[in-house]
Amino acid sequence: MVDGDSIAKMHSKCYNEHMFRKETISVHLPNRKHNRRAYRRAKRKLKHLGMHKDSKTVMVATLSTRRCERITKYCREAHLRYFWESKLSRRSSNYRKKFFDSHKPAVFGCYFCAYCGRLVPRSKVTVDHLYPIGKMRKDLKLQKKLKRRGYSNINDPRNLVASCHRCNQAKAARMGSWIRKGRLGRHPIYWWIRHCIRMVLLLIILCFLWILPAVFVS
Ligand SMILES: [Zn+2]
Incomplete structure (x- = not known):
């Protein structure tokens, strides 16, 4: 007790x-x-x-x-x-392992890039810090914000996302809309829904293109 x-x-x-x-x-x-x-x-x-x-x-x-x-x-x-x-903002040597231990692949050993939704094989995934290390080092407000949210440090699995090499390079130390995209995109269900909606829209367009000429001919 x-x-x-x-x-x-x-x-x-x-x-x-x-x-x-x-x-x-x-x-x-x-x-x-x-x-x-x-x-x-x-x-x-x-x-x-x-x-x-x-x-x-x-x-x-x-x-x-x-x-x-x-x-x-x-x-x-x-x-x-x-x-x-600060130790809170130091890159750990095992953050990649931490990420793969806590995040399972979305489909056949591949991960969705959290920023663009592309499927990336595990060997090519770059693990990105959603809140960048450089910003965390300098910004005390950000450190306090993450502490309030219960992050143990910058390498907390909640701050790690899978990304393709191109998005990782483009994001670099940027925040703003990248953080919003990353927070949504780290959930595979978000990309499943988005890809399904895209497929349905594509099918509707193809149906129209196929039906319309038939209507005009008759
Ligand atoms: Zn990407």
């Missing part, structure tokens, strides 16, 4: 693991020659937040997620460029 206290402890453990694991962040300092005061102010503040100088213009640190968030907040306020490679 699991009591309320142990559930609370489990939640607090997960929260602590998330908030206190170490992540690397780097920040570009303002140009020293152009704005000496801003350079000194940023350097002092970042040092106070636990960062150290990596080169003349870059400060780095490996800190907990919470402290990285404090640094990014300061960077946004001070208009400083930063790069934070």
